[in-house]
Amino acid sequence: MSFTEYRFFIFFAVVYVVLWLLKLAFSSKKSFTAMNKTILLLSSYALTAIVDWRFCISLAIVTAIVYFAALKMNESIKIRRLLMFLGVSVIIAQLGFFKYFNFFSQSIGTLLGKDFVTINLVAPLGISFYSFSAIGYLVDVYRKKYPANKSFSDVALYISFFTKLVSGPIVRPEKFFNQLDKEHCVSLKNLEAGIQIVLLGMFKKMVLADNLSVFVNDVFGAPKAFDSVTVLLAMISYSLQIYFDFSGYSDIAIGFSKILGFNFDKNFNLPYASLNPTEFWKRWHISLSQWLQEYLYISLGGNRKGKLRTYINLLLTMLIGGLWHGANFTFIVWGGINGLGLIIHKLFRSLNKKKTESPVTKTISCVLCFCFATITWVFFRAESFANAADMFIGLTQHEGIRQIYTWSFVAVIFALAEIIFAFLKKNDNGGKISAEYITLDLTKISGLTLFFIFAGITVLFAYIGNTAFIYGNF
Amino acid sequence: MKLNLKDSSFKTTLIWFLKVLAAGIVSLAVLSVVAFFYSYTGIHTTNTTKATDYTWLPYQRMNNMKEGFSFIKMDKNGFNNAEIRNDKIDILLMGSSHMEAYQVNQNENCSFILNELLPEYYTYNIGISGHTIYRVADNLDNALNKYKPQKYVIIETNTIQLDSFQMKKVLSGESSAIKSYDSGVLFYLQKIPAFKPVYNQIDNWLNTKTSSESFSDSPNIENIVVGDEYKKTLFDFLSIIASESENSRVTPVIVYAPNETLSKDGSLVFRTNDKFLEVYKETCESLGIIFIDMSEPFAEMYSEEKKLAHGFPNTAVGVGHLNKYGHRTVAKTIAEKICRSEGK
Numbered sequence: 001m002s003f004t005e006y007r008f009f010i011f012f013a014v015v016y017v018v019l020w021l022l023k024l025a026f027s028s029k030k031s032f033t034a035m036n037k038t039i040l041l042l043s044s045y046a047l048t049a050i051v052d053w054r055f056c057i058s059l060a061i062v063t064a065i066v067y068f069a070a071l072k073m074n075e076s077i078k079i080r081r082l083l084m085f086l087g088v089s090v091i092i093a094q095l096g097f098f099k100y101f102n103f104f105s106q107s108i109g110t111l112l113g114k115d116f117v118t119i120n121l122v123a124p125l126g127i128s129f130y131s132f133s134a135i136g137y138l139v140d141v142y143r144k145k146y147p148a149n150k151s152f153s154d155v156a157l158y159i160s161f162f163t164k165l166v167s168g169p170i171v172r173p174e175k176f177f178n179q180l181d182k183e184h185c186v187s188l189k190n191l192e193a194g195i196q197i198v199l200l201g202m203f204k205k206m207v208l209a210d211n212l213s214v215f216v217n218d219v220f221g222a223p224k225a226f227d228s229v230t231v232l233l234a235m236i237s238y239s240l241q242i243y244f245d246f247s248g249y250s251d252i253a254i255g256f257s258k259i260l261g262f263n264f265d266k267n268f269n270l271p272y273a274s275l276n277p278t279e280f281w282k283r284w285h286i287s288l289s290q291w292l293q294e295y296l297y298i299s300l301g302g303n304r305k306g307k308l309r310t311y312i313n314l315l316l317t318m319l320i321g322g323l324w325h326g327a328n329f330t331f332i333v334w335g336g337i338n339g340l341g342l343i344i345h346k347l348f349r350s351l352n353k354k355k356t357e358s359p360v361t362k363t364i365s366c367v368l369c370f371c372f373a374t375i376t377w378v379f380f381r382a383e384s385f386a387n388a389a390d391m392f393i394g395l396t397q398h399e400g401i402r403q404i405y406t407w408s409f410v411a412v413i414f415a416l417a418e419i420i421f422a423f424l425k426k427n428d429n430g431g432k433i434s435a436e437y438i439t440l441d442l443t444k445i446s447g448l449t450l451f452f453i454f455a456g457i458t459v460l461f462a463y464i465g466n467t468a469f470i471y472g473n474f
Numbered sequence: 475m476k477l478n479l480k481d482s483s484f485k486t487t488l489i490w491f492l493k494v495l496a497a498g499i500v501s502l503a504v505l506s507v508v509a510f511f512y513s514y515t516g517i518h519t520t521n522t523t524k525a526t527d528y529t530w531l532p533y534q535r536m537n538n539m540k541e542g543f544s545f546i547k548m549d550k551n552g553f554n555n556a557e558i559r560n561d562k563i564d565i566l567l568m569g570s571s572h573m574e575a576y577q578v579n580q581n582e583n584c585s586f587i588l589n590e591l592l593p594e595y596y597t598y599n600i601g602i603s604g605h606t607i608y609r610v611a612d613n614l615d616n617a618l619n620k621y622k623p624q625k626y627v628i629i630e631t632n633t634i635q636l637d638s639f640q641m642k643k644v645l646s647g648e649s650s651a652i653k654s655y656d657s658g659v660l661f662y663l664q665k666i667p668a669f670k671p672v673y674n675q676i677d678n679w680l681n682t683k684t685s686s687e688s689f690s691d692s693p694n695i696e697n698i699v700v701g702d703e704y705k706k707t708l709f710d711f712l713s714i715i716a717s718e719s720e721n722s723r724v725t726p727v728i729v730y731a732p733n734e735t736l737s738k739d740g741s742l743v744f745r746t747n748d749k750f751l752e753v754y755k756e757t758c759e760s761l762g763i764i765f766i767d768m769s770e771p772f773a774e775m776y777s778e779e780k781k782l783a784h785g786f787p788n789t790a791v792g793v794g795h796l797n798k799y800g801h802r803t804v805a806k807t808i809a810e811k812i813c814r815s816e817g818k
Contacts, residue, residue, distance in 0.1 A: 006680055218736070219797050225740030225791075228778070400740070406788040443490065445811040448497035449504075456505040460512065460671055464678040 004206055005367055009052075012256060013041045015379050019186045030330060033181060040260065041153055044162040053277055055124040058094065059160050065090050066134045067155045070141040072146035084142035084428070088135050095131045098123040103327030126165040128324060132291055134159055137173040139295050146174050154180055163256040168247055169267040170288035170305045176262075184284040185261045192442045194258030196451065200437065201251030203458045209245035210463035211407040212237045216464070223390040230403045231394035243271065246285065252436075270435045272373070273419045274363040277341035280373060292321050311346070315339035325380070330388065336377040341372055451466045500727040506582045513540040513671045515576065517550075517664045524740040525617035526568075526602050527609060530551065540671075541794050542577035542786035553600050556580040564595035566623035566724075569630030570730060572796045573601020582798035584630075587805035592812065594618060595625060604652045607631040608640045608726075611714045612649045618722040625647045627719055628727040633771045634754040635747055638704055641711040669707040709757050716761035720730065726809070730754075730772045731804055733784060734772060734792050742776045744769050764811065775799060 002008065024031035048055045069087035073080045111114055137158065141148045141230035149155050158176050219226050219234030224380055226234070250267035255265050267286050281289045296315040303310040315336065322335020382388035394400075422433045440447035496515045516534040519525060529552030530536070538544045549555040554574055563648045567573055567585050575583035585599035598621060605613070611627050620625060643649040718728035732744045746769060759763035772783045782792040783800030796804065 214790045220740050222736040222740050223734045224738075282657055374635050379488050399780060400790060401736075401782065404787050443493075445493045445500075449500045452497055452501035453504050455509065455674065456501060457670065458503065459675050460509060460668070462675060462679070466676060 001362070003249065003256070004202065011043075011047060012259075015039065016186065016242055016259065023186055028410070028457075029164040030227050032185070037153055037157055037180060041157045041163065044157065044160040044165060047162045047205055048160065048165070051125050052122070053216075057099075058127065059130065060156075062091055062094065062130060062134050063152075063159045065155045066138055066159065067149075067152050070155075071150065073138075073141050074148045076382070080142055084138055087138045087214030091134050091138075095127055099322075099328045101187050106356065125330065129168045129170060130159050130165060130168050131174070132295075134287075134293060136170065136295055140173060146177075149173075149177055161257075161262075163253050163260065163262075164264070167246075167253070168289050169250055169264055170291050171264050171287065183393040186259070187261065190261050191259050193437075193439050194255045194441055195301065196442075197258060197437050197459060199254055199255075199451070200250040201253075201454055202462075203362060203454070204244040204248030204466075206248075206249060206462035207458055208407070208411045209248055210465070211461070212241035212244070212405075212411055215408065216241050216270050216381070216404065216432055217407040219342050219394075220383075220387065224397075225389070225401055226394060226397070227402050228395050228397050230401060231391060233403075233405060233408055235374050235378055235391065237405065237408045238409065239272070239370070239377050240415055242377060242380070243268070243411075243415070244411065246307035247259060251321065269436070270419055270433055272370050272415060273366060273422070274369050275362055276345045276369055277338065277372065280346050280369055281342070288321070296320060306357055307350075311343045314342050314346070330379045330382055330385065335383075337376045337379065341376070354410050390468065395467075418472075478818045479534055480635075491740055493543060502666065502668055505672070506666055507672050508668070510667040511539060513536050513538055515597060515670070517661065518654050519656045521552075523616060523620045523622040524606060524613060524651075525598055528602065528654045530602075536576055537636070537780055538576055542797060543788075544579050546576065546580050549771045550571065551600075553598075554580065554583065555599050556586050558598075559596050561600040563621050563623045564625040565597040565656060566617065566621050566627045567591070567597060567599040567601055567630070568605070568614070568617060568627065569601040569729075570605050571601075571603035572632060573599060573799060574603050575599075575601070575796070576603070576796045578798045578801055582801055584796075584805045584808075585800045587802055588714070588809060591805060591809040595812075597723070598623075601630060604726065607633075607636070608649055609646050609652065611711065612644050612651075614715060614718045615721075618724065622722070623724050625722050625724060626727055627722075628729060630729045630731060630804075631732060631748045632731050634730050634732075636708060636711065638707050641707050644714070645707075645710055681697075682697045687727050692749055700753050705753055708753065710764060712757050712761055716763055720762075725815075726762075727766060727808070728758060729768065729784040729804060729808060730799065731768040731783065731796060732772070732774075734782060736792060742782075744772075744774055751787065760766070763814065769806060771803050772800070774802050 022035050023032055026035060039159050041093065047058070048059060069083045075406040076083075085416050137155070140146060154177060157180070158171075158173055161171075161176070164171055184301060185291050195203065216234055216238045219231060219314045220238070225232055247268035254264045254266065265286070269283040269286060271280055271284040274283050297313055300313040300316060301309055302313060314340075318339030319332055320335070320336070322331045322333070325334070378391050378470075379388050382391060419433065422435055424434070426433050440451050442448055443453060514535070515713050516536060516575055517529055518528040518530050521529045532547045532548070532550045532552055534548040534552060536544075536546050536548065538546075546554060549558050551558075553578070565588065568587075573583075583599070585597050585601075588595075589595040600617060600621065605630060610617075614627070624780075632750065640649070653685045656663065690733075716728050717730070732746050735745065737743050751767070755765050755767070768783070775781050776782065781799040783796055783803060785792040785794055786797055
């Protein structure tokens, strides 16, 4: 069930009304908090069960492993490392089995010239994201960042919380647990802010990303039919589509969480305003980038073991990050190119320590960084290497259909407007370009009017069709 | 004023609801302006002549930036014609939204180009949305009586694989007309430009099926066998067109404008079932109906100009209604066929 399906809205509304009724019924904060958590946990498992009840089993297994392993780590110093290793291994094994068994089986079979067995598997809903959340929690407890949470229901809710279950964001455990017993609750203020973030996300997803997907699917589906201008426009359109799709998804998740009283950090911060690949990964899918840095890159040694090891660690991190996105060599290549981009940027920075200051240099850097990202996205989107190659060859085709797709320009204008708006506001944010959620005051006529107009425009221009969230596949 | 439940009193809540109402009215007005330019078809009312199920209001303005970019005005009869001559009508164009041509400007649609290519004949277009060949066949008698074309009646269709059930309904006189809301609340609501597109969007959203549902629901028309019963039903159905044309002493022409898709290697594919096409052609021939298959002219246009007959810069490639290239090619092909059949 996707965030943009009306069934999800009904589900969410029911949960929300129940929480309000509980809030009104329980005067004691403590008993309300306990009931609130129980309802949220039940809702999370109910939503998973609506999709497929068997997915709840996987979710429960991961929760049990994480809870008991972390708890035992608290008790026994001797076996901390073993528990962490075992816990992480079981989670990775489960993830690997569901997502990569067929990929590795087929790949090894092809290498050896044999037909290895493949299984008809459907990966449990959100397995990539809750596995990462679980691993992060275990490693943090092992690293003694905070003690293990003694409440099973809190850990279970952290792993399964339905607004972040399917595609994140990967919320840090301590941030989540801290909110569980503090201020979090349903309130009109949270509703006012949350509903606007949800609407922004819906606009990005249903109006911009989904309309772009129509064109992108056409061109990537038959690149040989189009001329160079159209192929180039499709590549740029995909860069924008994936941004609006996933940042839209993240906004919806953050907005729904906000309505329920949880504050999650933004997951995208104007990635296409980045001046270099390093900055790009600090702005793109921030929760995953941070996770990879903290639990993979640093675990591999980070930059503590010399330059060469730093570069190798970077490359490995990005290759594994690529593979995490899907069981296909195109994702590995996408990760590899991004890893190389980060290495080249680090090398460049070590050779040229002078900071780029001029606006012209910054603009050129920004455009080049966008071009680099656009090239890498071709591998991310393409079904195969042949498809990616056809796209690049398409850039030289003089003959073919020329489709100057209008929505591409609308998306470019919106993306630029976001950056320009942040640029004009940057002095308020310590001179750094940063995205912010604009919250209208819904107690005023002006705020309500703008909100209704934005909602109406979202409905009017939305592409209605079967367009799943891109990251829903991962 | 703060949105805080504890502070909220009846008065505060009432004031807030009044604000919501005011904001709703203002935003509806703003959205209506946007919708008017983005996608506005106006109101259709029941056609009392029964030449078609409905017509648009006389001189109805229509704007479209959703599928193509067009800004048109209907004629005094509520059909899409750039001008109405006082002459007798020579060619009557009938068909669905493709012929209605709400997606292209009036000087780019098939009837306009036909009037240019065949200046000695006056072509009048009563093509209108939703009028598939079943509805056209059902209305044909009334259309011919009303407009009295002298030479040809041209019927556009984008399918030759007909549904036996629908054909039988027309044959038994049980086929029902497309409904219009001529009065009541819905009639007036349609006057608000934002109402219809927003309603349609929400309706489509609520009816969007998930991938698995839509797969199982997909029509199984490919499995229909071209059996003798189907052939007979098709013959009887097309006989309506043939006999009513004969009664009015006009030559019937059916123009088949198939939808095209692109294959992975970039070649053009028509999803036409050859067996059905053959049967359709043969039946038309036996009944004296001129059949024009647009597959070849469309393929030729793609091969020579890399242009597709359907689709727009704001839609999927080659998907949707006929675009200006499609209309041009259809008009040229019809004109050539008429000239050839008249030995010109």
